[in-house]
Amino acid sequence: MLLVNIRRIFRQGFINFWRSGTVSLSSVVALTITLFVIGGIVLSRAFLLASLEEVKQRVDVSVAFEKAVEEEKVKEVKVALEQLPEVETVTYSSPAAEEADFRERNKDNAILLESLVETGNPFGARLNISAIDPTHYESIVKFLQSQDEAAAANTGKKIIYDISFKREIIDKLNYLIEAAGRLGMALIIVLVSTSVLVTFTTISLAIYISREEISVMRLVGAENAYIRGPFMVEGMIAGVFSAVLALALLYPAAVWVRRVTASIYTGVDLLSYLTSHFGQILLLLVGTGLVLGAAASFWAVRRHLKI
Amino acid sequence: MIYFDKVSKVYPDNFLALDGVSFAIEQGEFVSIVGHSGAGKTTLLKMILAEERPTAGAVFFHSTNVHDLTNGRLPELRRRIGSVFQDYRLLPTKTTYENIAFAMEVAGRTDAEIAADVPYVLELVGLSTKSDNFPDEMSGGERQRLAIARAIVNQPDLLMADEPTGNLDPLNTMEIVHIFRKINDLGTTVIFTTHNKGVIDQLGKRVITLEGGRVSRDDAKGRYVI
Numbered sequence: 001m002l003l004v005n006i007r008r009i010f011r012q013g014f015i016n017f018w019r020s021g022t023v024s025l026s027s028v029v030a031l032t033i034t035l036f037v038i039g040g041i042v043l044s045r046a047f048l049l050a051s052l053e054e055v056k057q058r059v060d061v062s063v064a065f066e067k068a069v070e071e072e073k074v075k076e077v078k079v080a081l082e083q084l085p086e087v088e089t090v091t092y093s094s095p096a097a098e099e100a101d102f103r104e105r106n107k108d109n110a111i112l113l114e115s116l117v118e119t120g121n122p123f124g125a126r127l128n129i130s131a132i133d134p135t136h137y138e139s140i141v142k143f144l145q146s147q148d149e150a151a152a153a154n155t156g157k158k159i160i161y162d163i164s165f166k167r168e169i170i171d172k173l174n175y176l177i178e179a180a181g182r183l184g185m186a187l188i189i190v191l192v193s194t195s196v197l198v199t200f201t202t203i204s205l206a207i208y209i210s211r212e213e214i215s216v217m218r219l220v221g222a223e224n225a226y227i228r229g230p231f232m233v234e235g236m237i238a239g240v241f242s243a244v245l246a247l248a249l250l251y252p253a254a255v256w257v258r259r260v261t262a263s264i265y266t267g268v269d270l271l272s273y274l275t276s277h278f279g280q281i282l283l284l285l286v287g288t289g290l291v292l293g294a295a296a297s298f299w300a301v302r303r304h305l306k307i
Numbered sequence: 308m309i310y311f312d313k314v315s316k317v318y319p320d321n322f323l324a325l326d327g328v329s330f331a332i333e334q335g336e337f338v339s340i341v342g343h344s345g346a347g348k349t350t351l352l353k354m355i356l357a358e359e360r361p362t363a364g365a366v367f368f369h370s371t372n373v374h375d376l377t378n379g380r381l382p383e384l385r386r387r388i389g390s391v392f393q394d395y396r397l398l399p400t401k402t403t404y405e406n407i408a409f410a411m412e413v414a415g416r417t418d419a420e421i422a423a424d425v426p427y428v429l430e431l432v433g434l435s436t437k438s439d440n441f442p443d444e445m446s447g448g449e450r451q452r453l454a455i456a457r458a459i460v461n462q463p464d465l466l467m468a469d470e471p472t473g474n475l476d477p478l479n480t481m482e483i484v485h486i487f488r489k490i491n492d493l494g495t496t497v498i499f500t501t502h503n504k505g506v507i508d509q510l511g512k513r514v515i516t517l518e519g520g521r522v523s524r525d526d527a528k529g530r531y532v533i
Contacts, residue, residue, distance in 0.1 A: 001415055004417070004418070005412075008412055016400060019400050020400070210400075212396070213398050213399065213400065215396075216396045216397070216398055217398070217409070217413070218381075218382075218385075219356060219358065219385060219390055219396070220385065220386075220390070220409070220410045220413060220457065221382045221383070221384075221385035221386035221410070221413050221414060222382060222409075222413040223379075223382045223413065224378075224379075226412075226413055
């Protein structure tokens with residue numbers, strides 16, 4: 001009889017969901033907003049962590065040479081760097097490649113690109129150095145500074161225009177993520193609890209409409225579980241629909257974020273992260289939708305079962 | 308079968324709905340309960356279903372004090388009682404067939420029993436052609452017949468009807484009364500509350516008269532006298 005009852009509860013849940021029309025739709029809309037917020041937060045967090053990891057794997061030290069420095073000299077420094085035990089790799093980027101990179105990053109800034117035409121290529125060559133251990137960057141920088149001073153002593157001209165410490169960027173990024181995490185946690189709690197509350201209220205209202213029906217079910221001798229079951233199934237169906245909708249909404253949102261951040265961010269993009277983790281995100285949203293839909297219905301029906 | 312032992316009910320607004328009511332109803336009886344509006348008829352029926360708790364006294368169904376039953380045991384009691392209400396209290400999102408099938412499902416009946424009994428009971432109340440209709444697509448008389456079909460499908464020990472003819476025209480009223488008599492003839496105890504003098508006088512069965520929450524008359528073959 002238990003299996004028969006479970007089958008009947010599921011069948012009734014599906015029929016009720018279909019027949020309730022706009023009431024079901026309102027539950028789906030409320031749940032979709034909640035799941036979109038949850039999905040967005042989870043995605044952003046995972047994306048930030050992945051980005052940080054990627055930045056960490058990038059060059060630790062980046063050296064921009066003066067424009068006048070010849071390629072042979074830069075390559076000489078490159079060879080010297082490669083002989084240092086703390087250096088893992090050194091990559092050379094020509095002035096032309098630097099200009100192309102600058103143009104790509106600023107493709108939306110017409111004035112800047114126009115001034116580039118007037119001045120010609122202002123960039124010198126660049127060496128990107130990856131250390132075996134990020135803590136070694138200081139000795140690498142000292143080595144570069146000594147090379148610069150030696151060149152200045154010999155020729156009267158410095159060869160290095162700028163040394164960027166990517167380590168600083170990583171530290172800054174770490175700090176920013178940590179600070180955003182602390183500040184964001186409060187925001188996340190507010191956002192998630194507000195949307196969960198909206199879901200619970202919407203589903204409660206949907207069930208409030210059925211309160212007479214619930215009392216009639218009690219009066220004809222239905223047990224609480226048999227009354228509650230179809231409502232919980234309805235909530236779970238709404239949860240599954242909402243998870244799919246929320247995921248469908250996350251895609252255009254990710255495309256938009258990628259477009260907006262494309263010029264400042266060239267690493268992992270949100271869209272490819274979403275695509276590569278599709279299964280896990282879908283599972284998370286469907287799971288959350290099922291639990292939220294069922295829990296909200298369980299809680300809402302409970303209030304009307306006192307007859 | 309049913310025993311009211313000095314039952315009183317005072318609502319939160321201090322309205323005295325029942326005042327020391329005592330009577331007994333035997334298995335197979337057909338009892339009409341009459342009285343003005345507010346005399347306590349509906350409260351009395353709600354007491355049997357344990358929908359209301361008495362302020363004092365006790366209500367027994369087959370020697371069980373219904374108000375001693377836990378929330379979990381109440382469905383068992385209610386499945387033994389068929390109820391018909393003046394406002395029908397049907398399930399609006401279910402079809403005629405599903406309304407009756409639901410009552411059978413909660414009683415633990417099999418799919419085969421449901422498939423066999425629902426058409427039979429629909430035939431009995433003259434609603435065979437309405438099995439796929441929803442309650443709001445039916446007339447008042449049809450809805451009341453559906454409520455009766457739902458109440459009798461599990462062959463309850465007791466059939467209670469609270470003003471079942473209150474919203475019906477004379478022709479539908481006579482049909483409904485006829486159905487109740489038929490059910491009573493088959494051995495089911497019937498309790499029936501009404502305002503309708505004609506119905507009571509025509510039945511010629513036991514009549515309990517309530518006035519101001521008290522039993523003022525209890526006649527074995529009574530008439531409507533208020």
